[in-house]
Amino acid sequence: MRIDRCVCTDTTLADIVAMARTEGLSLTQLEDRVGCGTGCGLCRPYVRRALRTGVTVFNQIVHEADEPPAA
């Protein structure tokens, strides 16, 4: 299974990471701007991991408990 986006907003993790880096947005600011993580919430650990590591495509399930809280 390939996981590369917030399905609720159809926004790729690559676009989220790029936006965070180019505009210096925090997770909360990204949630407000894009809506990622504010729908079903299943993308939240993926978004956090993508922001932390820069990896934007996942082939494994990542749970909330797998990721440290956002800084």
Ligand code: FES
């Ligand atoms: S997949 Fe991102 S909020 Fe549902």
